[in-house]
Amino acid sequence: MRRFALLWGPQTEAGRSGLTVKAIVTAAMNIADTEGIDALSMRSVAERLGVGTMSLYTHIPGKAELIDLMLDTAYSQLYARVEEPSEQPGDWRAGLRFIAQRNWELYLAHPWMLHVTTGRPVLGPHEALKYEAELRPLDQLGLSDVEMDASLTLILIHTEGCARARTIADRTQHDSGMTDAEWWVNNAPLLDKVIDPSRFPVSARVGQSAGEEYQAASDPKHTFLFGLERILTGIAELIRSKSSS
Template identity: 50%
Template sequence: MTRDNDRVTTEYTGGGDPRRSMELLWGLQERGRRGPKPRFSVAEIARAAIEIADTEGLAALSMRRVADRLGITAMSLYTYVPGKAELLDVMLDTVCSELPDGDPGERDHADGDGWRVALERIARDNRALYLRHPWLLHVVTSRPPLGPHLIAKYDRELRAVDGIGLTDVEMDLVLQLVLDYVHGSVRAAVESGPTGRQNEMSDAQWWESYAPLLEKVLDPDRYPLAVRVGAAAGEEYGAAVDPDRSFEFGLQRVLDGIAVLVRSRAPEES
C-alpha cells in the first residue's frame, strides 16, 4: 500500500518507447556518447527513484520528485530519461539485480527433489525482494522490461526445473506458478505490516478489541464452522491472519502439486 495520501497506484511496465527503454536498460546510449561525462548515470537516477518508491510509495513517484532528489530540474532529468514509463522499466530491472547470483538453492540433478529445494529458494528470495520494495506489488509486468537483470533472473530461475522431464512450456508455467503464488501471498504480509496499516493498532490489539464484540453478535448455531475454526485460528495467530504462516503452508502445497507433475513425467521402471 502506498503512503502518499493512502492512494494505491497501479503502474504498467512496457508502456514507454521501446527503443529508448532498451537503450536505457542495456546502456546503449552511454556506449556511443561523446563529449563531457554526464553528471548522473542511469543507474543513479534509477536508485533515486527506487528510494522514493520505497519510502513514500509508488503514488509519490514522479519525474519532478526524482529531479528534486537529484538536485536538478525536471527538464534536465528528461535529457537522461524520456519519461516515467521508461524510468519504471529501469527501476524494475534494477531491483532484480538484488537477487542472488548463481543457481538457486543447491540444485542437484542427481537428487530427485533438488528442484524442490531450488524452487523454494526462489520463492523466498522473491518474497524478500517484495518486502524490501512493496511498490513492486503495484507494478503490472504483463509486458516485462527486457533488461539484463530481469532476463538473467529468468534464466537463473529456470535452471531450477531444467532437466527434470518437463517441456519448455511447462518449465515456464511452473516457474510462473511459484512467482504468482509469492506475489499473491506477500500482499497480506505487506498490508498487515507497519507500512500497510491504516492506524497504529497492532493485529493483536485489533483482535483483542473486536473479539469480545464479535462474541455478542455471532450466533454459533447459524455459523458453526466459522465460530469453531475462527476461534481456533484467532487464538493460534493472535490476529485474523498470520501472513508468514500462510506463506509457509501454501508454498509447501504448491510444491506438492508440482511434485505430482514431475513424478508423472518420470519414466516408469521396468
C-alpha cells in the same frame, strides 16, 4: 526502441549535467522505498538529486521508462549468481523454496513493486537473468518447457499475492497505530457476541482456531509457506506421473 537501449545499455555514463541513468534510478528507488510509489515523479526525483526536472529527460524519456529501469534494477538484487537457486543444498524443491523466499523478501524490501507490475515482462537484462536462474532448478526433471514455465509462474504468482497481503496488513497496522494482535484482542470478544455458532458452525470453529493461532485475522507469511509446500507437492506429483508413464 529507446526503452530497450536504456535497459540494456550502459547506465553509468555521465551526461553534460553530470547525471547518470544509474543515479536517477537509485534516487527514484529511494523515494519509492521511503515515501511510496505515489510520491514518485520526475520532479520529485530531480529535487532529490538537486537538479532541474528537464535535465532528467535527457537520460530517461518519462516515468514509465523510469519504472521499468527501477524494476529491472530491483531484480538484480535477487541472486548473487545465475546458478545460485539451482545450487541450493537438497533437490529441486530447495531451489524453488529459495526462489520463493528471495522474491518474498524483495517485495517486502520494495513494496512499490507490487503496485507497478503490469503482467508483461520488463524485458531487461536483470529480468532475463532472473528468469534463467529461476528455471534452472526445474530443468532435467522430465517436465516440458511449458510445464516448467507454468510451475515457476505459479510459485511467483503465489508469492506476489501473499506479499501483497502482507504489505497491506503492514500498512493497515501503521495507519491504525494498532498491531494485529492488539486488533484481535479488541475485536475477538465483539465477534463472539454476534456470531451464533449454531448458524455458522464451521466458520465459527475455524475462525476461532485460526484467530488464536495467528493472533490476527490472517497470517500472510503462514499462507505463503503453507501454499508453497502444497505447490511443491503438486509439482512433485506431476514429475512422478510423467516419469511413470
